[in-house]
Amino acid sequence: MPAFNNTFKALSDPTRRRIIQLLKEKSMTAGEIADHFAMTKPSISHHLNLLKQADMIIDEKQGQFIMYQLNTTVFQDMIQWFLEITDNEESEKK
Amino acid sequence: MPAFNNTFKALSDPTRRRIIQLLKEKSMTAGEIADHFAMTKPSISHHLNLLKQADMIIDEKQGQFIMYQLNTTVFQDMIQWFLEITDNEESEKK
């Protein structure tokens, strides 16, 4: 169970948000992802690791490659959080 | 126009998220907010400042007090961002 805090932390970095946007379009290998940034591969690998710990992406080894894909379920939970901020009352059934 | 980045940064801290939750219930003065935390007032003031820079709260001086209130419009924008992640295609009208 990934803490909510990890999710927000993961989203606080622009590079990680861009990675999410990229993976929204299609799944990619770590190398492909890294090619989109002016940053070393170890740095991207670190960001991928944080996203993974936040349960926002899923990795699958394919031979010597590692394919990354978005895990959209966490985003649904996020939307819930935001809705509860904006909704006046409601949803407060104890 | 507060950069999107500030909003995500603001949300990345648990204290600030709790402040948002508090203000969701009702507007409060800086001091009232601070009373909910085991943290000094200057620290809370700093968090309030970050939330304000992210345009997530509005402050209004009332005599010697400063009343803080939630600005929900930004949260609507956030929800949009998350919806665009989860929605498959759609909304891609150039």
Add this chain to the structure above:
DNA sequence: ATAATATTTAGATATTTTTCTAAATATCTT
């Protein structure tokens, strides 16, 4: 088995963030 490719891990450094104490500013009360 060696070499080449893909990716991560380890460790170091620089930057950013959080939090504190002390001081400053502003308002209200006497």
Add this chain to the structure above:
DNA sequence: AAGATATTTAGAAAAATATCTAAATATTAT
């Protein structure tokens, strides 16, 4: 005007984060 209260600003210290280079691991191809 002096004192009390509410809040912020300034500056410092500690902790967390982002990024790099170098090395390690794993897979594929020769």
